Amino acid sequence: MVVEQEIDTVVVDAQRLEDFVVRVLTTLGMTAQNAKETAEVLIKADITGVDSHGVPRLPNYVARIKAGTVKPNPEVRVVHELASTALVDGGNGIGMVVGRRAMAIAIQKAQATGAGFVSVRNSSHYGIAGYYARMALPHNMIGISMTNVGAGGGTPATYGRTGLFGTNPIAVAAPTRKDPPFVMDFATTVVAFGKLQIAMRRGQKVPLGWVMDREGNLTDNPNTRADGGYMLPLGGLKETGGHKGYGLMLLVDILTAALSGAAFGATFAKPNEATRATGSAANTGHFFGAFRIDGFRPLEEFLDAMDEMYQVIHSSEKLPGHDRIYVHGEIDWETEAHRRVHGIPLDIPTYKGLEAVSKDMGVPLDIKK
């Protein structure tokens, strides 16, 4: 059962919210096709409950497109390719348009050879990583999606205290038969930055393990970053496996940036060959992959195994206070089903942000459920 959070919200209709985003983007000069593709990615975040990655970011995207640092209709170009790999230049385009084209190339290559992998440079924020991984599912493929993220207030290496890594998310999606598809989509920090922001706003303490102070000690103070503290990588400090999260963050930077020529970690703010030509463009890097299930095993046998795996997990013994065990993707799936019918609750600052965009762009905001 989906229980929405008890905060002040405005409940909006998913389809009308998407239509609003499309109109805003086309008013900015985006083609109808690009606007539709971008809006779908944004609304997928809002409707699946990834409330930090959908329309709350629209004002920022609008500002960047207006400033010219993000191109609404980029030339997305294959720079180099082999049968199963490609380097794609995103032409400083909006991440959703770049990401969808690059993932489509990975899928096309997987169709031909069994596996396709694409590394992308000169892109920008692409929304939820999971969107692109999910694109593989209708093709009966396993999908992979990663992006690096600018290091503003980022995470240091183990034993370090210079913020080097963004929240560098990793997403993988795999098809299922009876259950919602497997969709793992997470930041390689302990928690996404949005969760820390909520605690800061509400003056709440955070669990030990989320952040460290500038001496490297765990603290429950969400404001520690103001005093030189940092968000920790998945695993926390070294003694609880934080070097593993640090490894995953670095791996994302290797696959999205070292392999493509995108900026990475602390170099995000530093002009390099790629960013010099384009002003203050982010030069974000992505990495996409797709495997054909039947490149390994008949699809039906794979789905049988997934059925069995889910059955074993769901029926395993629960801890006290819990009556259900989730597999990755189930909560998103149920949230989407609920919000499609009952609407998407937007918090007040997000709704006010959309009102400002509406006024600025002259696009009426008629989205309330």
Place this chain on the structure above:
Amino acid sequence: MVVEQEIDTVVVDAQRLEDFVVRVLTTLGMTAQNAKETAEVLIKADITGVDSHGVPRLPNYVARIKAGTVKPNPEVRVVHELASTALVDGGNGIGMVVGRRAMAIAIQKAQATGAGFVSVRNSSHYGIAGYYARMALPHNMIGISMTNVGAGGGTPATYGRTGLFGTNPIAVAAPTRKDPPFVMDFATTVVAFGKLQIAMRRGQKVPLGWVMDREGNLTDNPNTRADGGYMLPLGGLKETGGHKGYGLMLLVDILTAALSGAAFGATFAKPNEATRATGSAANTGHFFGAFRIDGFRPLEEFLDAMDEMYQVIHSSEKLPGHDRIYVHGEIDWETEAHRRVHGIPLDIPTYKGLEAVSKDMGVPLDIKK
């Protein structure tokens, strides 16, 4: 600087240790080639400091080969393939022989198309995951290696208390120019089981975050598993991101088992179509991958980026009490350089285990440095 642990050890010579292992394995009927390949993987663990995964396991491998549940000279067979993918059946072979052949196939496919991926069923324990990822390096490729592990005393799903997942390690290796190669190789639990065993043997408490009791609370008691407690996935409990580690464990089971037909999680002990025919063979699954760097970007440009990345990380500010920041693979590299010259310190139980194997197999043990 490498400082060896202060425990009672017997220091042995790496080359003579490898020769001993080869002779034991050939005495068991393994071909010279297979014995050499197996010994190399084992000794790579001992010499790089992964003390739990090298010759301490030799007595177990010997017992399994003698019992017939692991085949010393397996028929490793490609069951199905596309240009960039393959399903390999390991014929219940020893994991090192199966793993090396399967990874060689992934590399061969990557040579042809840019990317190669192989899922493996009917294998057995393959030693350190990192060995196979490293095999990609001389080919200027990025290498990937994963294996699932039987769930004996394993780790539950988030909110669960049935042990479903083994320590399911993930390894990735990437080439560098000046620095030791990037080699990330870790269990998807907070710590490897061996570390918990050490604390149990020594009667020491463990850091909060390693294990939970049967009610789902963190505890510093390493013996909690005897009372129904469990090792936690990377990230620990849900509030510190444990569902992410659970996702990684499950991902390894999907890629190594659902994709191949190997056993997984709680089904390890359950006979299925694959294991029924082969008695109590483990039916372990592996997953291997390789990418050509120049399938994306010229090698020299990639190596330039890696140089810069390492330079930024190494020169970042350190926490108090630390004068160096490591990148994954550096400690292994330095340990190998040190142990190649000064010998490998084996703990007393391990040395006694080798003495027993020596006596049993009639192979003289002349390995002391």
